[in-house]
Amino acid sequence: MSDGIAKLFRHLTAGVYVIGVADSDRRNAFTASSIMQVSFSPLLLAISINPEHESYRLLCRGRVFAISVLRAQQRAVAVHFGTQSGRTVDKLASIPWRPGKTGAPLLVDALAYFDCEVVRDIVAGDHRLVIGRVIDGAIVSPAGDPLLYAQTGDLDMSAGLYPQEFC
Numbered sequence: 156m157s158d159g160i161a162k163l164f165r166h167l168t169a170g171v172y173v174i175g176v177a178d179s180d181r182r183n184a185f186t187a188s189s190i191m192q193v194s195f196s197p198l199l200l201a202i203s204i205n206p207e208h209e210s211y212r213l214l215c216r217g218r219v220f221a222i223s224v225l226r227a228q229q230r231a232v233a234v235h236f237g238t239q240s241g242r243t244v245d246k247l248a249s250i251p252w253r254p255g256k257t258g259a260p261l262l263v264d265a266l267a268y269f270d271c272e273v274v275r276d277i278v279a280g281d282h283r284l285v286i287g288r289v290i291d292g293a294i295v296s297p298a299g300d301p302l303l304y305a306q307t308g309d310l311d312m313s314a315g316l317y318p319q320e321f322c
């Protein structure tokens with residue numbers, strides 16, 4: 156593990172999000188920081204997802220996802236969705252949510268949301284880059300501040316995933 160490279164990558168400014176997925180009446184959600192806008196016309200967002208996640212299994216079947224933008228005060232929500240798998244617990248049972256237009260779950264108390272239909276799923280190293288067309292979205296709370304990934308420390312335990320040196 157290299158603390159130097161892990162710290163360097165935390166300078167790529169990112170928010171913290173909960174990504175909801177659905178396949179008919181089966182739903183799950185996970186915490187994510189690797190999200191970016193990739194196109195204006197059409198409006199496309201890309202998420203980077205570990206294919207080992209339970210959410211990826213549902214994402215492949217349902218081909219929809221919804222992004223809830225977390226507030227600065229919602230670190231506990233990031234912990235809840237980001238440190239346990241939907242394989243062993245129903246993470247949505249204890250958090251208020253509603254289905255978006257796609258059916259994917261949106262957190263009711265988020266800053267904003269984006270509801271997306273999958274258009275591409277690309278192999279990208281040890282993750283998959285899944286691109287979604289935004290079919291709906293809204294700002295829920297205009298005055299709130301977002302939770303920043305850099306403020307979560309090593310909550311996702313990614314520091315151990317960086318190489319010792321660049322190669």
Ligand SMILES: Cc1cc2nc3c(=O)[nH]c(=O)nc-3n(C[C@H](O)[C@H](O)[C@H](O)COP(=O)(O)O)c2cc1C
Nearest residue numbers: 186187188189204205208209210237239240241311
């Ligand atoms: C702050 C934070 C950011 C994360 N970012 C991502 C991410 O961008 N992509 C990803 O695949 N996993 C990310 N994770 C890890 C998943 O949220 C975590 O492994 C989750 O338990 C997977 O849940 P699932 O198996 O129910 O799908 C992140 C976790 C945390 C705490």
